[in-house]
Amino acid sequence: MGNVIGIQFSCDAILSHCLNCTLSKAACISQLEDNLVDLQAKLEKLIEAKNDVMMRVVIAERQQMRCLNQVQGWFSRVQSVETEAGQLIRDGSQEIEKLCLGGYCSKNCKSSYNFGKEVAQKVQLVETLMGEKDFAVVAQRSQESVADERPTEPIVVGLQSQLEQVWRCLVEEPAGIVGLYGMGGVGKTTLLTHINNKFLQVPNDFDCVIWVVVSKDLRLENIQEIIGGKIGLMNESWKSKSLQEKSLDIFKILGEKKFVLLLDDLWQRVDLTKVGVPLPSPQSSASKVVFTTRSEEICGLMEAQKKFKVACLSDKDAWELFCHKVGEETLNNHPDIPELAQTVAKECGGMPLALITIGRAMSCKRTPQEWRHAIQVLRTTASEFPGLGNEVYPLLKFSYESLPNDIVRSCLLYCSLYPEDYRISKENLIDCWIGESFLNERVKFEVQNQGYYILGILVHACLLEEVGEDEVKMHDVIRDMALWIACDSEKKGKKFLVCAGAGLTEDPGVRGWENVSRLSLMQNRIKNLSEIPKCPHLLTLFLNSNELKIITNDFFQFMPSLKVLSLSRNRRLTNLQLGISKLVSLQHLDLSLTNIKKLSGELKALVNLKCLNLEYTWSLVTIPQQLIASFSRLHVLRMFGVGDDAFEVASEDSVLFDGGEFLVEELLGLNHLEVLSLTLRSPYALQSFLTSHKLQCCTQALFLQYFKDSTSLVVSSLANLKRLNVLRIADCEKLEELNIDYTGEIQHFGFRSLCKVEIARCQKLKDLTFLVFAPNLESIEVKSCLALEEIVSDVPEAMGNLNLFAKLQYLELLGLPNLKSIYWKPLSFPRLKEMTIITCNKLKKLPVDSNSAEECKIVIRGDREWWRQLQWEDEATQNAFLPCFKSLLEITEQRL
Numbered sequence: 009m010g011n012v013i014g015i016q017f018s019c020d021a022i023l024s025h026c027l028n029c030t031l032s033k034a035a036c037i038s039q040l041e042d043n044l045v046d047l048q049a050k051l052e053k054l055i056e057a058k059n060d061v062m063m064r065v066v067i068a069e070r071q072q073m074r075c076l077n078q079v080q081g082w083f084s085r086v087q088s089v090e091t092e093a094g095q096l097i098r099d100g101s102q103e104i105e106k107l108c109l110g111g112y113c114s115k116n117c118k119s120s121y122n123f124g125k126e127v128a129q130k131v132q133l134v135e136t137l138m139g140e141k142d143f144a145v146v147a148q149r150s151q152e153s154v155a156d157e158r159p160t161e162p163i164v165v166g167l168q169s170q171l172e173q174v175w176r177c178l179v180e181e182p183a184g185i186v187g188l189y190g191m192g193g194v195g196k197t198t199l200l201t202h203i204n205n206k207f208l209q210v211p212n213d214f215d216c217v218i219w220v221v222v223s224k225d226l227r228l229e230n231i232q233e234i235i236g237g238k239i240g241l242m243n244e245s246w247k248s249k250s251l252q253e254k255s256l257d258i259f260k261i262l263g264e265k266k267f268v269l270l271l272d273d274l275w276q277r278v279d280l281t282k283v284g285v286p287l288p289s290p291q292s293s294a295s296k297v298v299f300t301t302r303s304e305e306i307c308g309l310m311e312a313q314k315k316f317k318v319a320c321l322s323d324k325d326a327w328e329l330f331c332h333k334v335g336e337e338t339l340n341n342h343p344d345i346p347e348l349a350q351t352v353a354k355e356c357g358g359m360p361l362a363l364i365t366i367g368r369a370m371s372c373k374r375t376p377q378e379w380r381h382a383i384q385v386l387r388t389t390a391s392e393f394p395g396l397g398n399e400v401y402p403l404l405k406f407s408y409e410s411l412p413n414d415i416v417r418s419c420l421l422y423c424s425l426y427p428e429d430y431r432i433s434k435e436n437l438i439d440c441w442i443g444e445s446f447l448n449e450r451v452k453f454e455v456q457n458q459g460y461y462i463l464g465i466l467v468h469a470c471l472l473e474e475v476g477e478d479e480v481k482m483h484d485v486i487r488d489m490a491l492w493i494a495c496d497s498e499k500k501g502k503k504f505l506v507c508a509g510a511g512l513t514e515d516p517g518v519r520g521w522e523n524v525s526r527l528s529l530m531q532n533r534i535k536n537l538s539e540i541p542k543c544p545h546l547l548t549l550f551l552n553s554n555e556l557k558i559i560t561n562d563f564f565q566f567m568p569s570l571k572v573l574s575l576s577r578n579r580r581l582t583n584l585q586l587g588i589s590k591l592v593s594l595q596h597l598d599l600s601l602t603n604i605k606k607l608s609g610e611l612k613a614l615v616n617l618k619c620l621n622l623e624y625t626w627s628l629v630t631i632p633q634q635l636i637a638s639f640s641r642l643h644v645l646r647m648f649g650v651g652d653d654a655f656e657v658a659s660e661d662s663v664l665f666d667g668g669e670f671l672v673e674e675l676l677g678l679n680h681l682e683v684l685s686l687t688l689r690s691p692y693a694l695q696s697f698l699t700s701h702k703l704q705c706c707t708q709a710l711f712l713q714y715f716k717d718s719t720s721l722v723v724s725s726l727a728n729l730k731r732l733n734v735l736r737i738a739d740c741e742k743l744e745e746l747n748i749d750y751t752g753e754i755q756h757f758g759f760r761s762l763c764k765v766e767i768a769r770c771q772k773l774k775d776l777t778f779l780v781f782a783p784n785l786e787s788i789e790v791k792s793c794l795a796l797e798e799i800v801s802d803v804p805e806a807m808g809n810l811n812l813f814a815k816l817q818y819l820e821l822l823g824l825p826n827l828k829s830i831y832w833k834p835l836s837f838p839r840l841k842e843m844t845i846i847t848c849n850k851l852k853k854l855p856v857d858s859n860s861a862e863e864c865k866i867v868i869r870g871d872r873e874w875w876r877q878l879q880w881e882d883e884a885t886q887n888a889f890l891p892c893f894k895s896l897l898e899i900t901e902q903r904l
Contacts, residue, residue: 044097044127050134051093057141058086068147079146086137093130155208155217155268160201164360166325167195167318171202174316178203178268178296179212183314184288186298187307190318191470191483192404193361196300197272199318203298204270214296215265222299224275224406231283232258235269251282258284262295271299275410277309302407304468320358320483327353329360333367341374348379355386357484361403365395390488397492404489407469415446419462420471422446423482424490425528425550427509431479434463435683436598439619439644443572443596444547449618453682453706455643477763477786494526507532508550515539521546529554530574542566552576552598561587574598576621589613599625600646606630612638619644623685626652630662637674645678647671648685648709648734667714668693676700685709685734691718698725709734720745723778727758735759736766744772744795748781760784768792775801784815786839792823799830813837820844821851831855834881837866844869846896852877858884868892 062083065075163171177183188196207217218238220231232254236242239261246254263286271278280287280297288295290313299310300318307315321329330353331339339346352370356362366386373379382393391397411417419441426432438459441447447455447462463480466472472480482490494504505524507516512532518541521527527543528550536558537551546567556578564570564587573591575581576598582605588597589610596619604625609632617639622628623646636645651664658664663671667690675681684706688694694712697703707729713736715721723746726732737743758781767776768791775798779785790796799821800812812831813819817839821827827848834857843866845851851874858881860866868875872895880886 047093047127047131047134048097050131050138051090051097054086054134054138054141055090057138058083058090061141061143061146064143064146073147075147076143076145079143082137082140082143089130089133089137093134096127096130153208154212154214155204156219157208158201158204158219160198160205163198163202164195164321164325164329166321166329166358167199167202167360170316170318171199171206174199174203174298175206175210177314177316178298181314182290183312184290184294184296185310185312185314186296187310187312187315188298188300188318189302189304189307189315189470191320191359191486192302192407193359193400193485194318194320194470195360196302196318198360200270200272200298200300207268213266214268217268217270219270219272221272222275222278223273224410226276226278228279228283229254231271231278235262235283235285239265255282255284259286262286265295267295269295269297271297274299274301274306274310275303277306302410302470304470305465321360321363322358323354326356326358326363330356330363330367333364334371338371338374342376344376345374345379348376348383351383352379352386355383355390355484359483359485361400362396362485365400366393369394391492391495396488400485401489401492404486405493407471408489408493411469411471412465416462416465418444419446420466421490421494421504422526422548423466423472423480424487424494424504425506425508425526425530425548426482427531428484428487429481430509430531431475431481434460434478434480436621437480438463439596439598439621440548440572440574442643443594443619445571445595449643449680455682504528518542535580537563539563540565543570544568546570548572550574552578554578556581559585559587561585564588564591567591569593572596575602576600578602582627584608586610592616595619597621601625603627607632607635609635611635614639616641618642618680621646622650623647624649626650629653629658629664631664631671633661633663633670634674636663636671637677640678641680642678643680644683645675645681646683646685646709647687648711648736650687652713666690666693669696672696672700672703675703682706683708685711687711687713689714691715691721698728701728704728705730707732709736711736711738712740713738715740715743718743719772720747722747722749724749724781727781729759729761731761732759733761734764734766735762736768737770738766738768740770740773742772743770744774746773746776746778748778758782763787765789766791771795775799777801780812783811785813786815787818787820788816789818789820790822790824791820794824795826796824797826797828799827800832813840815839817841818843821848822846824848825850827851829853829855834860836860840866842867842869845874846870849874853879854889856885856889857881858888860885860888866892867894869894869896871896 061079065079068075174186174188177186188199190196204217204219207214216238218235220234222231229251232251233242233247235258236246236254239258241257241261246257249257262284269285285297286295288297301307304315327350330349334349339349349370352366353363356366370379370382373382385393391401408417408420411420422440422444423432423437438456441459442455447458449455463472467474467480471486472482475481491504491506503524504526505521506528508528509531512529512534514534515529515537518539521541521543523545524543525545526548527546530550531553534554534556537556538558538560540560540562543566547569549567549570549572552574553576556575557580563585570591571593573588573594573596577600579602581602584599584604584607586608589608590613592613593616594614595616597614597617598621600621600623602625605627606629612635615638618641620639620642626649628651651658663674668688669690669692672693673696675684681702684703685708686697688697688711708731710726710729710732712721718740719742721737721743726735760783762782763784764787765779765782765785766789767773771794773793773796775796776790777800779788780800790799813835816837818841821844823846825847828850830851833855835855837856837860845868868889870893875893875895
């Protein structure tokens with residue numbers, strides 16, 4: 009009929025399956041309580057394992073490593089299991105209450121079964137995670153940048169070479185601590201920023217570069233937090249640690265790294281050990297610390313193994329930067345503007361900050377009239393120029409405010425009385441400071457030392473620049489800042505009026521002088537001072553370097569507070585007005601390089617005088633007896649080159665009569681005298697002078713002239729003048745020998761302080777062998793000594809090996825027709841800069857060899873015919889010195 013399908017079931021199989029399901033469900037219920045206990049125990053072990061792995065990750069992250077993804081995934085799964093299992097354990101007691109029949113059955117079988125099944129699964133998952141806990145590696149080194157790039161403008165041309173210098177020092181040289189110092193606004197931070205960014209641009213093997221701005225308000229905790237943030241330590245718990253605890257953490261991590269720490273704007277020493285920074289070793293090029301500061305002194309306090317001065321730009325580089333900021337469109341807008349722009353750029357003195365600020369301000373000035381007005385403003389009231397008074401000067405003022413005390417600050421402001429770019433004599437500046445009572449006079453011979461110490465502070469703070477050994481200079485922008493500060497102090501009665509180097513032909517009008525405390529009219533062309541000013545507050549008056557011929561007698565009548573008066577370098581001034589005697593507060597009087605012929609006895613009224621400068625007053629004939637003695641408070645007396653005519657015409661009532669014996673007698677009574685420069689014109693005056701230990705101790709310069717009847721001078725008798733810097737011997741017609749007692753004082757001490765020697769018009773003198781006892785000589789001038797044959801003759805063997813002229817910088821030999829030898833063998837002349845030899849035709853050989861010109865920095869001036877006839881040690885020496893020669897004709901043509 010149809011298909012029939014047959015199905016056959018096994019009753020045993022069905023029964024077995026049903027039994028297994030029932031027993032499995034029964035097991036989930038009956039084992040529930042045991043499984044919960046097991047879950048809790050295994051979960052606790054898993055949490056402990058998680059914490060152990062987490063500790064390994066934290067340690068790795070402190071070393072700038074990043075946790076592996078698989079470890080992160082494991083942490084995530086553990087966290088989920090921890091949350092879910094914890095909830096099961098908390099719900100377990102409720103489920104256990106549902107069990108009955110000794111735990112083998114439940115009042116709600118379905119609920120208990122599902123819960124028991126979930127607990128059993130979590131146990132298995134915990135066991136699986138525990139099996140994965142043994143990671144061989146938990147983190148790997150992070151691939152993030154070694155440094156954080158910092159925004160900055162393109163580096164200016166002048167700083168590029170310095171950037172390369174510092175970079176080579178960091179990557180090639182062993183110096184571990186490097187200092188960059190220079191005045192404010194010169195580009196130190198810019199340079200450091202480019203160094204930071206260069207670590208991102210150039211392959212290197214440093215692990216991390218850390219940038220910290222320190223500034224004036226130094227807090228070690230702030231430095232630690234910045235470093236901690238860079239090396240992975242910063243979190244809330246680490247912030248709460250003590251300075252010492254943070255220091256240990258930083259030390260542990262940085263000790264395992266090759267790091268570079270860049271510290272910007274240091275004003276005082278940073279104790280790197282307290283911060284926790286391992287001190288880089290000077291013997292290895294591993295880690296580095298580089299810092300910027302405005303003070304060279306900080307380089308010493310930080311124990312910098314290498315320091316770089318960041319100086320102002322050269323004229324060429326400054327002009328390039330200025331043009332870039334002004335823009336070609338403005339510069340090309342009128343044919344007169346480029347030349348005017350160069351004048352404006354020069355007013356910036358090569359300081360990048362000033363060039364940038366003024367360049368931006370001038371970028372929209374497109375007429376010559378605007379540029380001429382800008383020049384006038386910069387030269388007279390620079391603080392009113394856009395950007396200077398509110399950007400540049402306040403930044404520079406930080407350096408001023410950071411000076412140690414008000415005295416040092418006053419000494420700095422005083423330097424602004426001098427013209428722009430003026431080379432200020434250190435000793436004359438210190439004399440003025442003494443006159444102003446800036447310096448402590450309580451300790452004998454300490455006033456001068458204190459003055460030089462303050463100069464050192466100002467030079468190291470980059471507020472003054474040294475020019476050679478004896479002079480300093482103030483940068484134009486620093487000077488403008490100082491005048492800005494001085495004018496800002498007007499309310500305190502400290503107004504400065506400075507018209508120095510302004511091209512004045514007459515005084516600028518005395519009406520505005522009433523509230524002036526310091527007035528400078530120096531370096532002008534003023535001929536007459538006919539008005540009578542009223543200056544009740546005036547402390548300093550500079551009238552030096554003018555063409556003064558007439559000063560009205562009453563000019564000084566209303567200056568009751570005046571302490572410092574300089575009339576120096578007024579060569580037309582022949583008479584000293586009696587009105588000066590009314591300056592009863594005067595402490596410093598400078599009459600040097602004038603043609604004054606007579607000092608009046610009325611000057612005895614200047615009882616407070618501390619400094620008197622009469623140097624190079626060649627025409628001075630009359631100094632009344634007892635006038636010098638009346639200045640009982642004198643600390644400084646300068647009489648080098650006084651009264652060239654006095655030897656012949658001085659009257660008996662002048663202390664210059666008879667070669668200076670009367671003068672020496674008066675000097676003996678000056679108990680406060682610390683600095684003396686002196687001219688003596690007779691051997692008797694010299695003998696009297698040498699009997700005084702006090703005068704020998706304070707003499708810094710000695711001029712011996714017109715010893716007409718002396719055939720010899722025992723120059724070794726001057727060996728006791730321990731502070732003698734300058735010695736001049738001139739116009740001694742019969743002088744044949746400068747004798748030396750080789751067994752006396754000179755053998756042991758010599759002229760160690762002597763820096764400059766001048767010998768002139770001693771017609772019979774044969775040699776200057778005594779110079780071997782002056783190891784620190786810097787300058788030798790010998791002129792018109794017709795019989796001179798040798799500079800240094802034979803030296804006794806007992807003298808041993810002499811390092812002769814090791815510090816000599818200048819040698820000038822003029823009009824020595826019989827000179828045959830300077831020295832019998834070659835000398836190294838390691839510091840010699842210039843050698844001038846004129847009319848010394850018998851001098852056929854110089855004491856040099858090829859080693860004497862290793863750096864070829866010597867300039868030799870002379871006649872070309874003399875140069876052609878010179879004999880050389882060898883061909884190598886001749887070739888080495890050929891580039892050094894400049895003929896007198898070439899020099900004259902260059903000057904023309």
